[in-house]
Amino acid sequence: MANQQTSLDTVFHALADPTRRAVIGRLLGGAAPVKRLAEPFAMGLPAFMKHLSVLETSGLIRSEKAGRVRTCHLNADRLAAAEDWLSEQRAIWQGRTNRLAAFVESQNPPTK
Amino acid sequence: MTNPSELTISRLIAAPPAVVWNAWSMPENLEKWWIPAPIECRVDTLDLRPGGGFVTRMREEGAADFQPHVDGCFLDVVPEQKIVFTTVLTEGWQPADPWLALTAILTFEPQDGGTLYAARVLHKNPGDSSKHLELGFHEGWGTAIAQLAELTER
Numbered sequence: 001m002a003n004q005q006t007s008l009d010t011v012f013h014a015l016a017d018p019t020r021r022a023v024i025g026r027l028l029g030g031a032a033p034v035k036r037l038a039e040p041f042a043m044g045l046p047a048f049m050k051h052l053s054v055l056e057t058s059g060l061i062r063s064e065k066a067g068r069v070r071t072c073h074l075n076a077d078r079l080a081a082a083e084d085w086l087s088e089q090r091a092i093w094q095g096r097t098n099r100l101a102a103f104v105e106s107q108n109p110p111t112k
Numbered sequence: 113m114t115n116p117s118e119l120t121i122s123r124l125i126a127a128p129p130a131v132v133w134n135a136w137s138m139p140e141n142l143e144k145w146w147i148p149a150p151i152e153c154r155v156d157t158l159d160l161r162p163g164g165g166f167v168t169r170m171r172e173e174g175a176a177d178f179q180p181h182v183d184g185c186f187l188d189v190v191p192e193q194k195i196v197f198t199t200v201l202t203e204g205w206q207p208a209d210p211w212l213a214l215t216a217i218l219t220f221e222p223q224d225g226g227t228l229y230a231a232r233v234l235h236k237n238p239g240d241s242s243k244h245l246e247l248g249f250h251e252g253w254g255t256a257i258a259q260l261a262e263l264t265e266r
Contacts, residue, residue: 010151010172013179016211054179057172086235089214090119093231099145100229101125104135 165203
């Protein structure tokens with residue numbers, strides 16, 4: 001859970017792009033090989049792979065290679081975490097505030 | 113009634129406002145807490161005046177490149193008291209179409225020898241957000257996830 005909060009910023013960043021949202025939408029219907037995922041998009045495979053790498057880094061998808069075929073799967077729990085976006089925004093700001101406090105208080109130890 | 117797209121976080125920090133302000137106003141300090149570790153934060157622009165740019169970037173562990181994070185504009189700055197920034201504008205009041213539109217109002221109030229730090233963050237009404245609609249956030253999204261979870265757990 002703590003780990004999930006850590007990466008929420010990256011989840012929202014990953015969902016910020018229309019191509020990446022379309023990939024997520026496609027994977028809601030089930031796992032798919034990279035080649036087939038890339039078909040609807042008017043971009044080269046290297047550019048598309050970059051999008052996949054952002055999605056994978058965010059934890060929204062995972063992929064595995066079997067022979068020469070790489071198949072992508074959706075991580076539904078990570079998507080569910082992003083679903084209630086306002087509570088996730090709250091978690092981001094709460095985390096930020098806690099880290100600010102920890103940073104300041106480590107710089108400025110209270111005098112007993 | 114609170115606005116459903118607004119949130120407020122507040123916390124008492126055991127240091128005077130001047131010290132908390134320094135954690136916000138110096139790039140090398142901001143980088144240390146703005147984004148959770150192990151993601152690396154780089155502050156590209158921190159021009160603390162109305163119209164000044166606010167640009168931070170982030171880098172995942174093991175990634176070569178920094179990715180965009182925040183690209184915004186300061187609206188109001190009162191040293192040791194208040195910072196207001198928005199992502200709806202970038203440096204010099206330039207209108208932008210950010211992936212997450214927000215205005216953040218951060219206040220630093222002296223209290224009991226420390227600082228009451230508060231962040232009030234305003235968003236667009238989620239119901240108006242085409243980005244969330246596009247994702248299907250309001251139409252059976254939960255059902256789709258539940259179904260998928262069922263499928264994957266079999």
